[in-house]
Amino acid sequence: MTKNRGGSRRTWLRSMLAVVTGFSAVLTMASTAGAATHSTGYAAAAASCPYKYFCAWPEPNFGGTPLPPMYNCKEYDIPWTGVGSWINNQTPGTRAQFRSSDHVTRWMDDGAYDSDASADWGWVYWVKPC
Structure with missing residues (x-):
């Protein structure tokens, strides 16, 4: 069977x-x-970045201790390398400038409001938030 x-x-x-x-x-x-x-x-990161400011973090996804929020139209030193993050919470359309070691603007964001949770800080030595 x-x-x-x-x-x-x-x-x-x-x-x-x-x-x-x-x-x-x-x-x-x-x-x-x-x-x-x-x-x-x-x-949480967006809430901690005041309106009219540019904010930068040393780690991806807005981790680590951020630099003090940047307001004035001047160059700010970016003291770290590697992958980090940033938020441009300035007035609408204001574009942040990302500068290399020779103080030359190599890239600009699309204008406020903008952000990047995984930004390469390796080549960025300075940020001018205006």
Whole structure:
């Protein structure tokens, strides 16, 4: 007599479907938690950068101890290298200038309000927030 294997195959498929669904749910929760943490970090950073100021952090996602907010239209020294972050919360359209070691503007942001949670500070020695 031949044993019916259809039931065991069906059970195996259901088990695999449950495993895949469970794994998918865990990944979704993990990515949602990461997004919520990033959003919370951004919200806190945005709240700590006063209107009419440019703010810079030494770590990505607005981490670490930021420089004091920059207001005056002058060059400010960027004392770190690596990947950091910034927020331009100045009056609408005001563009921050990112300058190299020779004080030459090599890049400008799109104008306030603007931000970058993963900015390369490696080549930036100075920021002029106007």
